[in-house]
Amino acid sequence: MMSGNSNGNVITVKDLRTYFETEDGTVKAVDGISFEVKQGETLGIVGESGSGKSVANLSLMRLIPNPPGKIVSGSVLFHGRDILKLSAREIRELRGKRLAMIFQDPMTSLNPFMRVSRQLMEVTQLHLGHTKEQARAHAIKMLEQVGIPDAADRIDSYPHEFSGGMRQRVMIAMALSCQPELLIADEPTTALDVTIQAQILELIKHLKAETGASVVLITHDLGVVAGMTDHVIVMYAGKIFEQAPTAELFQQPGNPYTRGLLRSVPDPMAEHGKLYQIPGQPPDLARLPPGCPFAPRCERAEEICTREFPPFVELTRDHHSLCHFAAEVYAETANG
Amino acid sequence: MLRFIIRRIIVIVPMLFIVISLTWALVRLAPGTFYSGEKKLAPGVEKNLREKYGLDQPWYVQYGKVLRNIARFDFGNSLKYEGQSVNQILLRGLPVSAALGLSAYLLALLVGLTTGTLSALKQNSWIDYASMSLSMLGISVPNFILGPLLVLLFSLTLFWFPPALWDGFPSRSLVLPAITLSAIYIAYIARLTRSGMLEVMRSDYIRTARAKGLSETQVVIRHALRGGLLPVVSFSGPALAFLITGTVVVEKVFALPGLGNYFINACFNRDEPLIIGIVAFISIAVLVFNLLVDIAYGFIDPRIRYT
Numbered sequence: 119m120m121s122g123n124s125n126g127n128v129i130t131v132k133d134l135r136t137y138f139e140t141e142d143g144t145v146k147a148v149d150g151i152s153f154e155v156k157q158g159e160t161l162g163i164v165g166e167s168g169s170g171k172s173v174a175n176l177s178l179m180r181l182i183p184n185p186p187g188k189i190v191s192g193s194v195l196f197h198g199r200d201i202l203k204l205s206a207r208e209i210r211e212l213r214g215k216r217l218a219m220i221f222q223d224p225m226t227s228l229n230p231f232m233r234v235s236r237q238l239m240e241v242t243q244l245h246l247g248h249t250k251e252q253a254r255a256h257a258i259k260m261l262e263q264v265g266i267p268d269a270a271d272r273i274d275s276y277p278h279e280f281s282g283g284m285r286q287r288v289m290i291a292m293a294l295s296c297q298p299e300l301l302i303a304d305e306p307t308t309a310l311d312v313t314i315q316a317q318i319l320e321l322i323k324h325l326k327a328e329t330g331a332s333v334v335l336i337t338h339d340l341g342v343v344a345g346m347t348d349h350v351i352v353m354y355a356g357k358i359f360e361q362a363p364t365a366e367l368f369q370q371p372g373n374p375y376t377r378g379l380l381r382s383v384p385d386p387m388a389e390h391g392k393l394y395q396i397p398g399q400p401p402d403l404a405r406l407p408p409g410c411p412f413a414p415r416c417e418r419a420e421e422i423c424t425r426e427f428p429p430f431v432e433l434t435r436d437h438h439s440l441c442h443f444a445a446e447v448y449a450e451t452a453n454g
Numbered sequence: 455m456l457r458f459i460i461r462r463i464i465v466i467v468p469m470l471f472i473v474i475s476l477t478w479a480l481v482r483l484a485p486g487t488f489y490s491g492e493k494k495l496a497p498g499v500e501k502n503l504r505e506k507y508g509l510d511q512p513w514y515v516q517y518g519k520v521l522r523n524i525a526r527f528d529f530g531n532s533l534k535y536e537g538q539s540v541n542q543i544l545l546r547g548l549p550v551s552a553a554l555g556l557s558a559y560l561l562a563l564l565v566g567l568t569t570g571t572l573s574a575l576k577q578n579s580w581i582d583y584a585s586m587s588l589s590m591l592g593i594s595v596p597n598f599i600l601g602p603l604l605v606l607l608f609s610l611t612l613f614w615f616p617p618a619l620w621d622g623f624p625s626r627s628l629v630l631p632a633i634t635l636s637a638i639y640i641a642y643i644a645r646l647t648r649s650g651m652l653e654v655m656r657s658d659y660i661r662t663a664r665a666k667g668l669s670e671t672q673v674v675i676r677h678a679l680r681g682g683l684l685p686v687v688s689f690s691g692p693a694l695a696f697l698i699t700g701t702v703v704v705e706k707v708f709a710l711p712g713l714g715n716y717f718i719n720a721c722f723n724r725d726e727p728l729i730i731g732i733v734a735f736i737s738i739a740v741l742v743f744n745l746l747v748d749i750a751y752g753f754i755d756p757r758i759r760y761t
Contacts, residue, residue: 181664183656185578214667226658230757231680240676241666276756292666 127195128300128332129178130154134192136170136177139185143404147173149356150192155300160326160333162347162364164340164379168400170356171336175302178334179217180209196300215245218293222305224285228277234288235273241295260291264321283314287321294325301326302334307342319346340383344368349436352376355401355411358430362437372431372439372448374418410442418443458760459749466741471521473737474730478520481726482513488533488724507533520730529731534723540731543716550620551705551712555697557624557632562639563690567683569640570647574655574682575674585644592641601634601707618709631708635701639693646689651682680754687754691747695740 136148148170155161165171176182177189180201194201196217201209221227229237238257242248248256254273261269264287277285286306293301303322307315323346326333335346343350343364350367352360352375360373371377378396398415407413413423422442431444441447489495489503504510508519523530529540569585576582608630609617621627654660655678663677664670705714713732720728752758 179665181661210667210669212667213665219665221658221662223658227662229659229663229677229681231755232677240668244667278757289662292662 126157127154128157128159128197129334130193130195131174131178132193132195134174134177134194135190136173136182136187137190138187140404142402145403146356146406147187147403148177151351151353151356151358153351153358153361155332155334158330158332159349160335160347162343162350163334163336163353164338164343164350165353166338166400168403169353170403171353172304173356174353175219175304175334175336178302179213179219180204181219211245214241214293214298215296216299217302218296218298218300219302219304220286220289220293220306223309224282224289225277225309227289228285230277233274233276234280237277238273238288238292238295241292245296256295257291260295261288263294263325264288264291265317266291282310283317286310286314286318290318290321290325294329294331297329298331300332300334302336304336305338306335308337308339315342322346340368340379352379355406356403357411357440358438359412359441360437360439362433366434366437370448370451372433372437372444372451373441374416374443374447375412376439377447377451378415378417410440418447455752455760459745462745462748466738466745469741470524470734470737474521474524474734475517477730477733478517478726481724481729484724486724488726524730524734529734530727532720532725532728534720534725534728540727543728544713544731544735547711547713547716548699550710551701551714552698553622553624554628554631554635554705554710554712555694555699555701557628558636558639559690559694559697561632562636562643562693565636566640566643567647567686570644570686571651571674571679571682573644573648574651577652582648586648589641589644592637593645595637596703597634597637598703598707600637601630601704604630604634605707618707620710631704631710634707635697635704639697642689642693643686646685647683650685651678654678654682657681684751684754687750688747691743691750692740695736695743699736699739 131154132152133150134148134152135146135150138145138147151170151174153161163171163174173182173187178194178201180189182189189202192202196212201212204212228234235254235257238260239248239250239253242253242256243250246256258269258273261273266272266284266287272280277288280288286309290306301322306322307318310318319342322333322335325331333346335343337343347364350360350362350364351358352367352373354375360367360371360376362372367376368380371380375396378394381394382396384393396415401407401411401414407424409422409424409426410416410419410428413419416423420442426442428440428442428444430438430440432438433444433448437448439448487509489500495503501510508516527541529544532538532540532543535543569581569589573582573585605617608614615630616627617630619627655674660673660678663673668676699713701712702714702718704710705712706718709715713735716728717732719725720732752760
């Protein structure tokens with residue numbers, strides 16, 4: 119299924135920019151990000167709400183509502199083919215078949231008026247040319263695979279007859295129906311109970327191993343990223359602030375923002391003390407200051423940070439950080 | 455479900471009682487009677503009339519008689535149209551009103567749903583602006599102005615349609631009245647459809663449907679219409695009830711012998727049994743169609759449970 123010139127990458131994003139025209143001006147939700155996802159790899163994208171992580175991934179599927187959103191520039195190579203240049207028809211043939219997506223809120227992401235069976239069956243009827251009977255049998259198989267008990271009996275239920283965790287399982291079954299090469303999971307566990315969260319993550323991990331799909335996992339929760347991903351991208355204000363292999367990012371972050379995020383994760387071992395939080399609010403993306411967008415909240419900021427946009431520093435071959443003091447921060451964190 | 459329907463039917467009884475009582479009281483409180491006219495009646499004649507129609511009895515006796523008759527679906531005889539029962543007049547007027555109302559209703563649904571959906575899908579396009587401006591006009595221009603304007607243009611200038619004629623159903627004579635009557639409903643339905651569809655098209659499950667690779671047409675028809683049209687459903691039930699039970703102004707403007715025309719004449723004539731008969735009939739129709747809408751909701755939205 120792979121074509122020659124893609125270096126084992128399922129997806130290669132180059133300088134992607136997605137802007138939204140609003141009454142307040144142009145919101146640069148995603149502003150020049152580049153990354154790649156290798157065959158069978160899981161990439162984590164971490165950021166606060168409004169950092170552009172969801173918009174980035176909706177852009178990969180070309181699901182940005184236009185107007186007001188628009189992919190202004192960049193390229194998204196899927197096995198070497200630029201998704202952004204495909205016709206509407208060609209992109210539809212990829213969606214749901216080779217690129218699949220699951221969303222944050224399983225309560226609202228399933229059609230409340232339609233039986234689960236129909237919602238599952240329409241995917242394979244569309245992409246795999248299944249007959250009704252084939253599609254139904256396949257749908258039952260998928261539901262069993264994602265761990266829904268009595269799948270054959272429950273398949274004709276409506277979404278509201280399932281619990282939140284079960285609905286997310288249905289979403290996953292739907293997304294994986296055609297064995298996609300890339301699964302984009304946009305905060306798949308945010309709306310779920312903690313106990314269910316672990317189950318769903320375990321399920322994604324398990325199915326990924328089984329199907330060999332690559333996964334992009336979007337989350338604001340660093341804890342989720344730790345056990346699930348090979349690489350991590352930290353986004354802030356539409357930019358990539360840090361990009362590193364997961365283990366390295368946790369051990370030796372090279373960006374003050376990442377360091378702040380890591381310190382914000384509550385430590386169960388610490389008996390007392392206040393929870394750490396990064397001071398301030400994410401910036402207004404329609405009115406970004408000229409310097410580093412994180413500077414007003416950064417404990418390490420100096421005069422240059424408010425004046426000049428920081429460089430994207432290469433710390434090691436696959437560890438990059440957007441910071442004037444990336445090397446210093448990297449060196450500091452090396453000693454714990 | 456059955457319990458729900460039975461309970462709703464039982465509730466119709468007290469509602470009807472209130473409507474009838476109010477109508478009766480209003481007719482009685484207004485000055486004048488059905489026999490008062492230009493010339494003064496001799497005292498003896500008036501006394502005889504009052505005795506004949508039971509007007510000499512105390513009000514509660516008369517009121518009781520009215521209620522008793524209605525419980526048997528017998529509204530008595532018309533006071534104006536000698537020898538005709540109210541039921542006969544209802545049966546004569548209803549087909550005319552129903553033919554007109556149904557035509558207007560279907561027209562309103564067809565045009566309203568189409569323009570509303572198109573407006574939503576092409577939001578902020580010229581189609582959207584044009585249809586929303588027209589619908590604003592449709593809501594603002596009263597039908598007693600629209601009707602004569604249409605007559606002036608299509609009957610008296612272009613001679614396409616008759617200005618005032620009842621010619622059965624279907625017929626050319628129904629075109630202008632149906633358009634006049636449906637204008638405001640077209641406008642409402644278009645606006646309801648547009649806002650309903652706009653809301654649904656922004657919802658998460660539509661994004662899911664697109665992420666599956668469905669074409670835009672499939673997304674709209676399979677996934678969006680059902681939720682988007684819910685507000686229209688709740689509007690269209692009572693609308694149908696009002697439309698087919700006679701529309702006073704349009705029937706008067708186009709001289710159609712429907713219930714609305716009879717109703718307004720009955721009011722001028724103080725024809726009490728006929729007024730109460732028509733009001734009772736319209737009330738029942740509205741209540742029943744509301745019930746039908748509630749039942750239909752259950753079929754459209756599986757989340758609704760009747761208890």
